[in-house]
Amino acid sequence: MHNIDTPEPTSGTAATTAAPTATTDNAAMRIDAERRSDGIVLARVSGEVDLLSAPDLRSWIQEELTTPARLVLDLDGVEFLGSAGLSVLAELVEASSGDRLTWAIVAGTRVVLRPLEATGLAEQMPLHADLDSAVEAVRT
Numbered sequence: 001m002h003n004i005d006t007p008e009p010t011s012g013t014a015a016t017t018a019a020p021t022a023t024t025d026n027a028a029m030r031i032d033a034e035r036r037s038d039g040i041v042l043a044r045v046s047g048e049v050d051l052l053s054a055p056d057l058r059s060w061i062q063e064e065l066t067t068p069a070r071l072v073l074d075l076d077g078v079e080f081l082g083s084a085g086l087s088v089l090a091e092l093v094e095a096s097s098g099d100r101l102t103w104a105i106v107a108g109t110r111v112v113l114r115p116l117e118a119t120g121l122a123e124q125m126p127l128h129a130d131l132d133s134a135v136e137a138v139r140t
Contacts, residue, residue, distance in 0.1 A: 029053035030077075031060050040070045040138055042131075046077030049085030058088045067100045072134045074106040081115050089116070093124045104134035 029047040036042060041064065049057060065071060073092075075081070095101045104126045107113050116122040128134035 029056060031057065033060070033064060038139060040072060040135060041065060042072045042074065042135070044074040044077060048080040049078055049088070050080060050082040051084045054082070054084035054088050057085065058091070061088070061092070065101070069101050070138045071101065071103040072106065072131070072138055073103065074131060074134070075112045076106055076108050078109070078112050081112050086115055086119055086121060089125065090121060093121070102138050104128050104137045106131050106134045
């Protein structure tokens with residue numbers, strides 16, 4: 001299910017005018033996305049990214065991102081990150097190997113960091129502790 005909402009301003013980031021946001025909401029996970037005027041797609045994921053919700057995240061990424069794309073995936077609202085969610089993130093690592101995707105992950109919580117570190121994916125991903133540094137990394 002995709003809804004169009006009014007974008008919320010992001011604190012601490014450069015002032016931008018954003019296109020309307022797409023919101024994907026299922027029982028376990030929510031994605032609030034904002035296409036910023038600087039071309040960066042900022043997606044805030046919250047809830048559980050598990051076997052049931054990970055396909056929705058994968059579909060959203062495939063539908064919403066055009067190539068080449070710049071994406072900041074804010075996972076600070078994620079309460080559970082299962083193996084299916086890790087698989088989606090691993091696919092993003094693969095997609096970023098060429099010029100198709102420039103991306104960064106905001107991962108400041110143990111719920112997200114622990115599985116990334118345990119699987120070795122943390123070393124392969126552009127992880128950032130806060131939104132500002134992730135946006136700056138994708139912008140440059």
